[in-house]
Amino acid sequence: MVSVLPIRPARPGGSTTHPGRTPVSGLGRRRQRLGWAYSAPMAAIVAVFFLLPLALMLWMSVNHWPLLGASYPNGVENYGALTDPFFLRALWFTIKYTVVTTIVLSLAAFGMALLAQSARPGTGLFRTAYFLPTAVGLGSASLLFYGLFNTESSPLNTVLDRVGLGPVDWLGTNGSALSSTVGMITWRFAGFYMLILLTGLHSIDPSLYEAARTDGASRWQTMRHVTLPLLRPTLALMMVLSVTGSLLAFDQFYILTGGRHDTATLAIDIYREAFLSQDLGRAAAVSVALLVVLILINGAQLRLLRRKED
Numbered sequence: 363m364v365s366v367l368p369i370r371p372a373r374p375g376g377s378t379t380h381p382g383r384t385p386v387s388g389l390g391r392r393r394q395r396l397g398w399a400y401s402a403p404m405a406a407i408v409a410v411f412f413l414l415p416l417a418l419m420l421w422m423s424v425n426h427w428p429l430l431g432a433s434y435p436n437g438v439e440n441y442g443a444l445t446d447p448f449f450l451r452a453l454w455f456t457i458k459y460t461v462v463t464t465i466v467l468s469l470a471a472f473g474m475a476l477l478a479q480s481a482r483p484g485t486g487l488f489r490t491a492y493f494l495p496t497a498v499g500l501g502s503a504s505l506l507f508y509g510l511f512n513t514e515s516s517p518l519n520t521v522l523d524r525v526g527l528g529p530v531d532w533l534g535t536n537g538s539a540l541s542s543t544v545g546m547i548t549w550r551f552a553g554f555y556m557l558i559l560l561t562g563l564h565s566i567d568p569s570l571y572e573a574a575r576t577d578g579a580s581r582w583q584t585m586r587h588v589t590l591p592l593l594r595p596t597l598a599l600m601m602v603l604s605v606t607g608s609l610l611a612f613d614q615f616y617i618l619t620g621g622r623h624d625t626a627t628l629a630i631d632i633y634r635e636a637f638l639s640q641d642l643g644r645a646a647a648v649s650v651a652l653l654v655v656l657i658l659i660n661g662a663q664l665r666l667l668r669r670k671e672d
Contacts, residue, residue, distance in 0.1 A: 423441070441650075449648060449651075452630065455624070467604055476563075493553040493556070495553055496551070500613045504618055508617055511533050513529065533619055546614060551604075551607075562592075566589065574588050597667075632652070
């Protein structure tokens with residue numbers, strides 16, 4: 363008995379469709395071209411404003427690149443800046459500032475979000491009051507708090523002196539400068555992160571809270587087993603934004619403390635190498651190191667949160 367194999371009909375032009383491959387119709391090809399056309403402007407923007415500067419930074423980091431003058435390759439000599447004592451102090455202070463700021467800012471924003479979550483009379487007023495500092499620019503907020511913390515004309519010291527607590531050197535030491543700056547950053551950004559967390563809280567199904575209350579769960583148990591697990595993606599977004607902003611801190615310390623040695627961040631170290639030492643190559647090397655720190659910390663955060671979700 364001879365079996366007859368079915369003959370696959372030929373496509374126009376004499377070619378046959380490859381087995382297991384879905385033919386792309388004319389409409390599908392037009393949709394593909396339309397998708398490429400829509401994504402091309404954004405791809406061009408990313409290439410011009412991100413990929414090209416990143417490639418230039420990497421190239422500068424392996425060249426002697428003075429602020430004024432000709433450049434020439436010097437290998438990895440610029441990365442010797444990573445062993446400089448100033449860089450090591452700036453790295454340690456930046457990490458310490460990032461940890462403290464993230465913890466304080468997260469707790470403040472979460473507490474404000476819980477207070478503004480319920481629909482009660484006056485809640486809208488509180489939400490607006492919490493969010494208002496976000497409208498102030500970071501440089502303007504730093505100047506405002508510099509006026510509050512300046513020992514020569516600080517209104518806070520005037521009040522403390524009248525009640526017998528004496529003047530406080532808000533920016534004089536490393537610890538006081540760190541605490542004062544964290545307080546300013548919390549005032550400036552807590553409302554913004556509150557809005558992010560409030561959006562996440564409103565996305566939780568109210569029936570889950572009703573089921574928890576029916577089962578006799580306390581407020582802490584409801585917070586631990588219902589609110590926090592379902593709020594984890596929102597918390598991840600807030601923490602990535604907070605950590606990234608803290609690692610790139612420049613304005614607040616440059617204005618409040620002048621970026622002196624014990625309060626210098628990595629961004630201030632880049633500024634010092636580029637514009638004070640006039641060595642753009644070493645500044646690019648420090649920038650590469652900062653980029654690596656950002657990738658490692660944010661990657662670890664996302665992996666940890668994703669593992670908890672799994």
